[in-house]
Amino acid sequence: MNVSIELYASLMKHLPPGKSRFRRDLKVDDGLILNRLIEQFHIKPEEAHLVLINGHYIDAEERDDRKLAAGDVVSIWPPVAGG
Amino acid sequence: MKQNQKDRYARHIRLSQIGEKGQQAILDASILVVGVGGLGSPAAMYLAAGGVGKLILNDFDIVETSNLQRQIIHHNHSVGENKVDSGQQTLEMLNPETKVEVIPYQLEGDELKQTIESVDMVLDCSDNYPTRFEVNRYCVETGTILVSGAAIRLEGQIMNYQPATNSACYQCLYSQAYESEESCEVEGVLGPVVGVIGTLQALQALLILAGLGEELVNRLLMFDAQGMHWQGVTLPKNPNCPVCSGH
Numbered sequence: 001m002n003v004s005i006e007l008y009a010s011l012m013k014h015l016p017p018g019k020s021r022f023r024r025d026l027k028v029d030d031g032l033i034l035n036r037l038i039e040q041f042h043i044k045p046e047e048a049h050l051v052l053i054n055g056h057y058i059d060a061e062e063r064d065d066r067k068l069a070a071g072d073v074v075s076i077w078p079p080v081a082g083g
Numbered sequence: 084m085k086q087n088q089k090d091r092y093a094r095h096i097r098l099s100q101i102g103e104k105g106q107q108a109i110l111d112a113s114i115l116v117v118g119v120g121g122l123g124s125p126a127a128m129y130l131a132a133g134g135v136g137k138l139i140l141n142d143f144d145i146v147e148t149s150n151l152q153r154q155i156i157h158h159n160h161s162v163g164e165n166k167v168d169s170g171q172q173t174l175e176m177l178n179p180e181t182k183v184e185v186i187p188y189q190l191e192g193d194e195l196k197q198t199i200e201s202v203d204m205v206l207d208c209s210d211n212y213p214t215r216f217e218v219n220r221y222c223v224e225t226g227t228i229l230v231s232g233a234a235i236r237l238e239g240q241i242m243n244y245q246p247a248t249n250s251a252c253y254q255c256l257y258s259q260a261y262e263s264e265e266s267c268e269v270e271g272v273l274g275p276v277v278g279v280i281g282t283l284q285a286l287q288a289l290l291i292l293a294g295l296g297e298e299l300v301n302r303l304l305m306f307d308a309q310g311m312h313w314q315g316v317t318l319p320k321n322p323n324c325p326v327c328s329g330h
Binding site for chain 1: 305318
């Protein structure tokens with residue numbers, strides 16, 4: 001199935017070469033678990049601070065059970081504490 | 084409201100959503116600004132310009148030359164001064180009607196809690212997790228509104244805690260396990276990025292004071308400056324949050 005991943009801000013360094021600066025469209029196994037997708041991009045759990053599917057917040061505890069569906073857009077933002 | 088105040092804040096009052104009632108709430112308000120750096124600079128300046136009755140500035144730091152590219156409340160001649168003293172001077176020039184108090188050392192423990200309890204709202208403009216966690220905890224314990232901003236490099240975030248609602252708190256978003264050695268000194272930051280987030284903190288503060296905070300409850304905004312990407316998300320209250328779940 002096809003899904004998309006968007007890595008923002010300092011997480012963009014984890015994207016393989018591609019056209020978009022922040023987004024990649026991918027073919028993945030049906031029912032892929034969200035955290036397995038995140039691991040494929042070598043993003044540490046503490047870096048994947050805010051994880052959204054289609055703009056909805058997914059709590060850290062749900063990410064090991066959440067199955068992706070065709071067309072899902074996964075967006076990930078890093079933690080920020082500076083000021 | 085005095086005539087000179089009606090004149091000064093006429094453009095606020097002209098807004099049907101604010102009016103004299105909203106402006107009076109702003110004039111009557113007191114706000115603690117924790118951190119007078121990149122976020123606290125524009126935040127405090129807009130709050131003072133907007134007529135907030137009393138601001139308490141808290142920062143233990145001294146103005147350095149490398150601050151001036153983004154910390155716009157400080158000036159070239161402020162280098163070497165306490166940030167709170169420099170900030171107070173700027174705010175008094177902007178609006179002498181706003182009473183500005185300064186606390187030039189690290190607020191913590193009971194003194195931080197008592198200071199938070201004494202104000203209507205806190206703006207967290209600090210730069211580290213331990214301070215953010217402590218400020219959030221005392222805001223929850225004392226039922227004080229919190230507007231929390233953060234920014235570094237080319238990215239930023241902003242959220243708020245409104246105790247009168249079933250609002251998520253900072254620790255619903257960041258668990259106590261978060262640690263970071265990241266700083267603007269090491270990572271860098273583009274000046275207007277902290278300006279944008281600090282300005283939004285002031286905006287949220289004025290909206291909440293004027294009674295327009297309802298749509299901001301549980302609203303978290305993330306900003307990626309390079310692509311001008313904004314993403315807004317509803318952050319649910321964590322029923323297991325160690326800080327706010329009992330409140």
